[in-house]
Amino acid sequence: MDRQRVATCISLLEEQYGIPYPDERNPVDLLVMTILSQNTSDTNSLRAFAHLKSAFCDYEETLAAPVEAVADSIRPGGLAEIKARRIKEALSRIKQDAGAISLSFLADMEKDEAMAYLLSLPGVGPKTASVVLLFAFSMPFLPVDTHVYRVSRRLGLLSEDVRPEKAQPILERIVPVEKYHSLHLNLITHGRLICRTRGPKHEECALRNCCGYYLQGQKP
Numbered sequence: 001m002d003r004q005r006v007a008t009c010i011s012l013l014e015e016q017y018g019i020p021y022p023d024e025r026n027p028v029d030l031l032v033m034t035i036l037s038q039n040t041s042d043t044n045s046l047r048a049f050a051h052l053k054s055a056f057c058d059y060e061e062t063l064a065a066p067v068e069a070v071a072d073s074i075r076p077g078g079l080a081e082i083k084a085r086r087i088k089e090a091l092s093r094i095k096q097d098a099g100a101i102s103l104s105f106l107a108d109m110e111k112d113e114a115m116a117y118l119l120s121l122p123g124v125g126p127k128t129a130s131v132v133l134l135f136a137f138s139m140p141f142l143p144v145d146t147h148v149y150r151v152s153r154r155l156g157l158l159s160e161d162v163r164p165e166k167a168q169p170i171l172e173r174i175v176p177v178e179k180y181h182s183l184h185l186n187l188i189t190h191g192r193l194i195c196r197t198r199g200p201k202h203e204e205c206a207l208r209n210c211c212g213y214y215l216q217g218q219k220p
């Protein structure tokens, strides 16, 4: 992948959607939100997170509550029992390791050590861990969700045969570190608004002149 093409895509996305500000969320909130986002829509997972936060005063109370009560509070997000168990197990491990339900100790770790710790928590995969480390600690990870994966392949930033679990290190190699945050969020926005799974709106897309998928379709 030529770096000029990557730079062009980043710049066109920033012209379209701006340069997103870093999210200053609590890392435990980010962890819980990302667990809730697994296998459901953004709307449902945000609703589940809001219900969880209003059902319990804090994460200590969530941890002390029965799994069924936590599951009831996150029902709109789907897979409520599984996610409730994962959240409680993750909170319990964090408390056991840090003495409190806080992930602030990750700030003192090297990036790979922090990643390894999060991956050791139940229900936490590379995407969830990368979201927490990028957004709460500004560590250089570029999380790949379904939108980032789909739009990157269409643009030609990833080749067609790259599987989702292999995409993150490839993107991290070709994207400048200072653009991880911007590209991640802008690809998600672009994937939701324009480059949708079904019926991508090519004619409204500012990136069509550098998009492999679109240009391929224009060939006679």
Ligand code: SF4
Pocket (backbone or CB within 6 Å): 151, 154, 155, 194, 195, 196, 200, 201, 202, 205, 206, 207, 208, 211, 212, 213, 214
């Ligand atoms: S031109 Fe079409 S396929 Fe390419 S990024 Fe835009 S909407 Fe997606």
